[in-house]
Amino acid sequence: MTIPSAGPREIARVCSILAAGRVLVLTGAGISAESGVPVFRGPEGVWKRHRPEELATPAAFARDPRLVWEWYAWRRETVGGCRPNAAHRALARWQRGRPGRRVVTQNVDGLHLLALAPKGAGLDRLDPEDRPLELHGSLFRTRCTGCDLRRPDRSTIDATDESTLPRCGECGALLRPDVVWFGEPLDGRALETALGLAESAEAVLVVGTSGVVQPAASIATAATRSGAPLVEVNPESTPLTPHATVSLRAGAAATLPEILDTPS
Ligand code: OAD
DSSP states (O other), rough: OOOOOOHHHHHHHHHHTSSSSEEEEEEHHHHHHHTOOOOSSSTTHHHHOOOHHHHHSHHHHHOOOHHHHHHHHHHHHHTTTTTOOOHHHHHHHHHTOOOOOOOEEOOOOOOOHHHHGGGGGGGSSOOOTTSSSETTEEEEEEETTTTOOOEEEOOOOSSGGGGGOBTTTTTTBEEEEEEEEEEEEOHHHHHHHHHHHHHHEEEEESSSSSSSSTTHHHHHHHHTTTTEEEEEEEEOTTTTGGSEEEEEOSOOOOHHHHSSSOOO
């Protein structure tokens, strides 16, 4: 597929919108598409080949934790080999050290974090305000089904049978991926923080999301209700397009360096 690019007049308009002091950025799977991470919807999407109710629900995990872990082990392995692209890197340069600029992501691929700390170096020293808010969790964190302990985890998962699945070092219960599954609520604190950022945002940039999953999409519209202009970067139109002040029908990797790497 040829990814369209945006024109100079639209780029200039977007740069002036994004010069605001408090800018919220909401990202989705499309920002990582050019890193080789498959999107969820559309003809090449993950949910075309796999049924979410068999792999990404609490009921599926209760029924067959081995099968669910096998799928997540495969995703950790394939996504773990992907690197941040020019869009993640431009965002990281633009927001680092500027607390008014916050990234809220639906992605579980960890690529925003990796762009802030290449090779994982210094991740633990990152300023909390520089960190992306990972609304749907991360493939590279586990969570204990017993004591709820959550921690970063990039180990190789052995899903040969139930006895080889990862267990909690503290209480011995089964670990699960620390991602939000269908039918589960988002982490209340993360959602509250994101909605707070939306309410105080002076501009919102939405990159690479189909805008159909709630409550994530409503974070962008909450910002527009408070009067913030919305810029959308997506080769396709979405349910968020009618709320957009400017829609750049373009790919993220070419566009984000153009709109973010300008002196403000
Ligand atoms: P989707 O797969 O629903 O949408 C991806 C969007 O990215 C589409 O609108 C594409 O047009 C756009 N896109 C594709 N290539 C792009 C590119 N190079 N640059 C910019 N945009 C591009 O992914 P999400 O909206 O992130 O939830 O999906 C939301 C949630 O649904 C995910 O977090 C996941 C999924 O089920 C959970 O797993 C809880």
